[in-house]
Amino acid sequence: MDDVRELPAAGPVRLWLVTTDPASTPPGDGAGVLDAEESRRAAAFRFDRHRVRYVAAHLALRGILGERLGRAPEDVRFTRLACPGCGGPHGRPALADAPGPHFSLSHSGDLALVALAPVPVGADVEELPSVKVAEDLTAVLHPRERAELAALAGPEERRLAVARAWVRKEAFLKGLGTGLSRGTDRDYVGVRAGSPGAPDGWSLRDVPMPEGYTAAVALGPEA
Template structure:
């Protein structure tokens, strides 16, 4: 998909009910199937970034991910996707600005290859991560750079055939925590201990005013995924953006 085409009219799609307090909605996005007129849903900065991609597949995935994000958030807010405005924290995490209703809707986007996840909450900082599992990882340098000593010991005790999937599950939980804090890789991953067991747990970080509630998520085949919030989350509702161009 290349940028271009007839601009999409500025209109809000059918509304979506916001998540209840402390609940999270997780949207699974297939980046091979962008929403209609996806490029025209983006603001000028996003469009310029899309144009700079060297490879068409990367451009397609970026446009699809950000087009879906704008369309879905617009439905929660009753706004046209093009009318949403974002600011970026000191470490690059985006947030909505504008109307009071806009500011209180929290979200986080993660994508890997053709899959993406969008987490949406109502006033609760949230982080989500999805990673395509690479069979050549982890190598010793990567593992030593992101795992605590305890996690390295746990990983070494696993059968070699299990280590890759377990490592990626651990990594997504760390990444989700760092994104919930709004710090990303500004926080050293090895300062967070989440262990090798893929279970929901509370993580304490010096940078957080409250505990981090982190859990693995169901993920597409060949991927690992995780969700994290500050102070604990309630129900998680899974939804999918459909190839027809409208999220269900």
């Protein structure tokens, strides 16, 4: 997979960066490899470039997991765990017929990030927001994070700090299995570079990304 590159490990987490740029991604709809739910989601995209990015990310995830499990990508089977917040069948994705590894997939713009770990894991990659979007997101952060942002010098520094906090939150909430339904003002993750906070039992790491992107990975306790 020429468009998939393994990154330096973040502790026990293995990470891969996937290029999903439609201009450099081979054409195809994933037929015969993606399952019915993935195919349904791919077909629902209004714009071809979004569909191509989605398919490329999910094919990469299947290839990485298939290599780990010793099976073809199309033979990797997924399920959803129960949501820890409400008990509904929309929690963290998991392998349907294998005990591990735990995994997480995130995609934004022309990049996707895949994480594999021996314990619950969440990954998030995002394109950097505009100053306006960053200002809007500030209102839904934890009170301590808003205070930290208010102490920063200018809008550009705050923009980068908000992006940093947001991917940390998304990574944690994905690893937890609730998604954004838990709320983004409930858990403190911090905004400063190199020193993420972490909810009890979890660890957070910032992941270096190409210019214009930011990413983080969250590692949970033993399942």
